[in-house]
Amino acid sequence: MEAPKQFQIDLGNLMAFDSHHLFPSLPSSREELVKECLQKGTELVQAIADTLFNLSSTEDLDGPLVKLPPPTTKLPRSKHLPKPKPPTKWEEFAKKRGIKNRKKDKIVYDEQTGTWKRRHGYDRVDDDNDVPIIEAKMTDVPGEDPFAKRQADKKKRVEKQEKNRFQNLKEASKVGALPSHVQLAARALPITGTQAAPKKVSKEELGSVAGMAATATASGGKFDKKLPGEKPARREGKFRKFLPVAEGSGMGSQERLQTQEVLNKLISKNSHEILNVNKAVNMYNGKKEKKWRNQQGKSSLSTSSKLKPNKKPLKKPFKKGSSNKGSSKGGKST
Amino acid sequence: MMNIKTPKKGRVRRELEKRAPKLVENGKKTLILQGIKTSSVLNAVLTQIYHLKRDSAVRYTRKNENIRPFESGGETSLEFFSLKTDCSLFVFGSHSKKRPDNLIMGRTYDHHIYDLVEVGVENFKTTESFTYDRKLAPKVGSKPFFAFIGEGFESVEELKHLKEVLLDLFRGEVVENLNLAGLDRAYICTAVSSNRVYFTHCALRLKKSGKIVPRMELVEVGPSMDLVVRRHRLPNDDLRKEAMKTAREQPKKKVKNVSEDAVQGKIGKIYIPDQQVGDMALPNKAKGVKRERREAKNKKGANEHISKKLKEDSNNAG
Numbered sequence: 163m164e165a166p167k168q169f170q171i172d173l174g175n176l177m178a179f180d181s182h183h184l185f186p187s188l189p190s191s192r193e194e195l196v197k198e199c200l201q202k203g204t205e206l207v208q209a210i211a212d213t214l215f216n217l218s219s220t221e222d223l224d225g226p227l228v229k230l231p232p233p234t235t236k237l238p239r240s241k242h243l244p245k246p247k248p249p250t251k252w253e254e255f256a257k258k259r260g261i262k263n264r265k266k267d268k269i270v271y272d273e274q275t276g277t278w279k280r281r282h283g284y285d286r287v288d289d290d291n292d293v294p295i296i297e298a299k300m301t302d303v304p305g306e307d308p309f310a311k312r313q314a315d316k317k318k319r320v321e322k323q324e325k326n327r328f329q330n331l332k333e334a335s336k337v338g339a340l341p342s343h344v345q346l347a348a349r350a351l352p353i354t355g356t357q358a359a360p361k362k363v364s365k366e367e368l369g370s371v372a373g374m375a376a377t378a379t380a381s382g383g384k385f386d387k388k389l390p391g392e393k394p395a396r397r398e399g400k401f402r403k404f405l406p407v408a409e410g411s412g413m414g415s416q417e418r419l420q421t422q423e424v425l426n427k428l429i430s431k432n433s434h435e436i437l438n439v440n441k442a443v444n445m446y447n448g449k450k451e452k453k454w455r456n457q458q459g460k461s462s463l464s465t466s467s468k469l470k471p472n473k474k475p476l477k478k479p480f481k482k483g484s485s486n487k488g489s490s491k492g493g494k495s496t
Numbered sequence: 497m498m499n500i501k502t503p504k505k506g507r508v509r510r511e512l513e514k515r516a517p518k519l520v521e522n523g524k525k526t527l528i529l530q531g532i533k534t535s536s537v538l539n540a541v542l543t544q545i546y547h548l549k550r551d552s553a554v555r556y557t558r559k560n561e562n563i564r565p566f567e568s569g570g571e572t573s574l575e576f577f578s579l580k581t582d583c584s585l586f587v588f589g590s591h592s593k594k595r596p597d598n599l600i601m602g603r604t605y606d607h608h609i610y611d612l613v614e615v616g617v618e619n620f621k622t623t624e625s626f627t628y629d630r631k632l633a634p635k636v637g638s639k640p641f642f643a644f645i646g647e648g649f650e651s652v653e654e655l656k657h658l659k660e661v662l663l664d665l666f667r668g669e670v671v672e673n674l675n676l677a678g679l680d681r682a683y684i685c686t687a688v689s690s691n692r693v694y695f696t697h698c699a700l701r702l703k704k705s706g707k708i709v710p711r712m713e714l715v716e717v718g719p720s721m722d723l724v725v726r727r728h729r730l731p732n733d734d735l736r737k738e739a740m741k742t743a744r745e746q747p748k749k750k751v752k753n754v755s756e757d758a759v760q761g762k763i764g765k766i767y768i769p770d771q772q773v774g775d776m777a778l779p780n781k782a783k784g785v786k787r788e789r790r791e792a793k794n795k796k797g798a799n800e801h802i803s804k805k806l807k808e809d810s811n812n813a814g
Contacts, residue, residue, distance in 0.1 A: 174670070175642060175663065175667055175670075176639060176640065176641045176642060176667075176679075177641075177642035177643075177644070177663065177667075178641075178642065178643050178644070179643075179644040179649065179650075179659075180643075180644070180645045180646070181646075181647050181649065181650045182647060183645050183646050183647060184646070184647055192619070195686075195688065195694065196694075196696075196716070196720075199645065199684055199686040199694055199696065200684065200696075200698070200714050200716065202643070202645045202684075202686065203643040203645065203682065203684035203686075203698065203714055204712055204713065204714050206643035206645065207641045207643055207682050207700070207712045207714065208711070208712045210641055211641075211679075211709055211710070211712050212709050214674075214676070215676065215708050215709040215710070216708070216709070219676065222675065224675055224677055224678070225675045225676055225677025225678065226675070226676045226677070227673050227674070227675055227676075228673070228674050228675075228676055229672060229673055230671060230672055230673070230674050232670075233670060235660075235663065236740055236742075237660065237663070237664050238603065238605060238610060238731075238736070238739035238740055239521060239605065239739050239740075239741070240521060240524050240584030240603075240604065240605065241517035241518075241521065241584075241605075241606055242517050242605075242606050242738070243517065243519070243741060243743055244516070244517045244518060244519060327500070328498070328500060331500060332498075342512045342513050342515070342516030343502055343503055343509045343512050343513065344500060344501070344502055345500075345501040345502075346498050346499070346500060346501070347498065347499050347501050348498055348499070349498060349499045389569075390568055390569030390572065391562070391569045391570075391572040391573070392569075393562075
C-alpha cells in the first residue's frame with residue numbers, strides 16, 4: 163500500500179493522480195477489474211477529501227463553505243488574451259500636454275433663465291432652439307444668420323467627432339483590440355454618375371461561378387485544385403448530350419433540329435449581312451400602321467390639309483409660309 | 497467606405513460581451529455532434545455525456561457529412577459551429593467499419609482546432625443499467641472528484657493527452673468557494689494497458705466516521721466504458737505556448753467609500769437614507785393601534801354594530 167502522500171493531488175480541480183500503480187497482469191474478469199478500479203478510486207477520493215475537509219471552512223446556509231486553492235494543472239485557454247486598447251488620438255494629446263480629465267457636473271446654472279438646468283438632454287442649458295438673442299461681435303459678417311451658423315458649426319463638430327471616432331476604432335481593430343460590441347463593416351458604394359448599381363450576387367450564382375470557370379478547361383474542371391471545404395462540382399467532367407439511337411425523322415425530331423441549328427450557325431457566320439431582314443420589315447410595317455392610325459385620328463380634327471405637319475418633323479422644322487418645302491417633301495398629296 | 501455597427505438591443509450587446517475574450521474566462525461549453533453514420537451504442541454515449549454536462553453543452557442531432565477533424569479540409573464546419581455556439585470543446589461521434597464507435601474529443605483555441613483525441617468506445621454500460629439507490633443520484637452541475645489511476649497516464653504520450661482532455665471536459669466551472677455538502681460525484685479513470693482506459697462515473701456516499709473527514713464510498717451510477725485510444729493530434733508548440741499564457745494577477749478592484757488618511761488611518765463613509773418616522777411599523781402592538789384598527793372596521797359597518805360602539809364609548813371614557 164502506498165502512502166497517500168504519493169498521490170498527486172490537484173485540489174483546485176478536485177483531482178488525484180496515482181502514478182505508481184501498475185497492473186501486473188490484466189485482471190481475470192471484468193468484475194475483478196471494476197472492483198479493483200473502484201477500490202483504488204475510493205482511496206484516491208478519500209485522500210482528496212482528507213485534505214479538503216481539513217481546510218478552514220465557514221458555515222453557510224446550505225453547508226460548510228471552503229475556499230478552494232486555484233488549480234495546479236494548467237489547461238489551455240479557449241480564447242486569446244484580450245489585447246489592450248491603443249490610446250486614442252485625444253488620449254495621446256492629453257498625455258503629452260498633461261491635460262487631466264475634470265469631472266463635470268450634471269446640473270449647471272443657466273444664465274439666461276436663471277435656473278439650474280441639466281447639462282445634456284431634455285431642457286438643457288444652451289440649447290440651440292432656446293437662445294433668444296445672440297450678441298453681434300466685431301468679427302461677424304453682416305448678412306449672415308448667426309442662428310444658422312450655430313447649428314452648422316455644431317453639425318461640423320459632430321461630423322468631425324464621428325470621423326475621429328472612426329479613425330480610433332480603425333487603429334484599435336488593426337491591433338486586434340476592437341471592443342466586443344463594435345463591428346466595422348464595409349458600406350455599399352454610392353451610385354455616382356453613369357455607374358450602375360452593383361447587382362447583389364445571389365447564393366446560386368456564387369455557387370455556379372466555379373462551374374462556369376470549369377468549362378474553360380478541356381477536362382471540364384476535373385483536375386482543378388480545390389480549396390479546403392469546397393463542395394465537389396455538380397457535373398463532373400465535360401457535359402455532353404448524345405441523341406437517342408432510335409427516333410423518327412418527322413418535324414420535331416431531335417436530329418433534324420440539331421442539324422438545322424448547326425447549319426444556321428454556319429450560314430450566319432459566313433454571311434456578311436448585319437441586317438435581319440424579316441425583323442426590319444416587320445418593324446417598319448408596324449411603325450407605318452401606327453402612324454396611319456394617328457393620322458386618321460387627327461384628320462377628323464384638323465381643317466386644312468396644307469397646315470398638316472410634315473411626315474418627318476425631326477429632320478426639317480415645318481415653316482408655315484414656305485410652300486416649297488411642303489410640296490417637295492412628298493407630304494400628303496391633295 | 498466603412499461603417500461602425502453597434503447592436504441596437506441591450507440583450508445583443510450583453511451576449512457579445514459574454515463571448516468576448518476576457519482575462520478570466522467563463523466555463524468552457526461543449527458541442528456534441530455526430531457524423532454520417534452512428535451506431536446505437538454511440539448514440540447512447542453521446543446522450544449520456546450530454547446529460548452529464550447538461551447546462552454547459554449543446555447537442556446537435558443532425559448528421560454532418562463533411563466533418564472530418566483529422567483531415568485538413570474537414571474542420572471548417574466544426575470551427576463554424578464552435579463560433580456560432582461559442583463552444584471550445586467538442587465531442588464528435590461517428591461509426592464506420594474501420595473505426596467502430598468512434599469518439600473524437602477536441603478543443604478549440606480562438607475557434608480553430610487546438611488538439612484532438614480519437615477514442616473507440618467498448619463495453620459501454622448506460623446509467624439505466626446500474627442498480628442503485630435513487631437518492632444517491634448526483635445533481636446536475638455539481639463539481640466532480642477525479643481519480644486517475646495508472647502509471648500509463650504519465651508515461652504514454654496519448655494517455656497523457658487523454659487525461660488532459662478528460663479533465664477539461666468533465667471538470668465543470670472553476671470555483672473559489674465550494675460547498676462541502678454538494679459533493680456527490682466522482683470520475684474514475686484507470687489505465688488498464690498502454691492504450692486502454694476504463695472510465696466510469698460514480699456517486700459519492702459520505703459516511704460518518706469519528707473524525708471531521710467523512711468516509712467516502714463510491715457507488716457506480718453513471719455510464720462506464722472502455723476507451724481505446726486510436727489517434728491523437730497534439731497542438732503546435734507555438735500555439736500551445738500562446739494558449740497556455742496566463743494573465744498577470746489582476747489589480748485589486750478599488751473598494752468604494754473607503755479612504756486612507758495619514759492621521760486617522762482607514763476611514764469609511766456610510767450613507768444612511770432619510771428616516772420616515774411616521775410610516776415606520778411599530779414593534780409592539782400598542783393598545784392605541786388596536787383601538788384604531790377596531791374603529792376603522794366599525795366605520796365600515798356602522799349601521800350594524802351600534803352596540804359595540806357603545807362599548808367603545810365607555811372604553812374611551814375610561
